Amino acid sequence: MAEIFFYHLTESTLEDALPALLEKSIARGWKVVVQTGSEERRDALDGHLWTYRDDSFLGHGLASEPHASDQPILLTTADDNRNDAKVRFFVDGASPCALDGYERAIFMFDGHDQPQVEAARVHWRDMKAGGHSVAYWQQGEGRRWEKKA
Numbered sequence: 001m002a003e004i005f006f007y008h009l010t011e012s013t014l015e016d017a018l019p020a021l022l023e024k025s026i027a028r029g030w031k032v033v034v035q036t037g038s039e040e041r042r043d044a045l046d047g048h049l050w051t052y053r054d055d056s057f058l059g060h061g062l063a064s065e066p067h068a069s070d071q072p073i074l075l076t077t078a079d080d081n082r083n084d085a086k087v088r089f090f091v092d093g094a095s096p097c098a099l100d101g102y103e104r105a106i107f108m109f110d111g112h113d114q115p116q117v118e119a120a121r122v123h124w125r126d127m128k129a130g131g132h133s134v135a136y137w138q139q140g141e142g143r144r145w146e147k148k149a
Contacts, residue, residue, distance in 0.1 A: 037093035
C-alpha cells in the first residue's frame with residue numbers, strides 16, 4: 001500500500017516547491033507522474049519545469065506525447081501511469097486515482113485556496129479510511145517542511 005503525504009503550501013507557490021520534491025524523487029531512482037486539475041495548469045507546469053532554475057531543468061514530458069513511457073517525470077490530467085511511475089503527485093485540485101503500484105502519493109495544496117484545503121481534508125479522510133499510512137507536512141519558517149501529523 002502506498003505511503004500518502006500531504007504537503008500544505010503556506011509560504012510558497014506550487015511552482016516554487018514542486019521542483020525540489022521532484023528532484024528528490026528522481027534522485028531516489030523513482031519515476032514520477034504529476035496529475036494536475038486542468039490542461040492549462042499542466043501546460044504551465046510543463047513550461048516552468050524547463051526554466052525554473054538558470055542552471056538546471058527537470059526532464060519531463062506530457063502523457064499525451066509520443067515516448068511518454070520513457071519520461072522520468074510525466075505531466076497529465078488523467079489517471080494513467082504511462083511511465084510506470086512509483087510516485088504520483090496530485091496538484092492544483094486533481095482528484096486521486098487508484099494507487100495500486102505506487103510506493104508514494106503526494107497531495108500538494110495551497111493553504112490560501114479554501115477549495116483546495118477542503119478537498120485535501122476529504123482526501124485525507126478517504127486515504128485513512130482506505131488503510132493507507134498518511135502524513136501531513138506544512139511549510140514553516142524559511143519554507144522548510146515540518147511534519148505535523
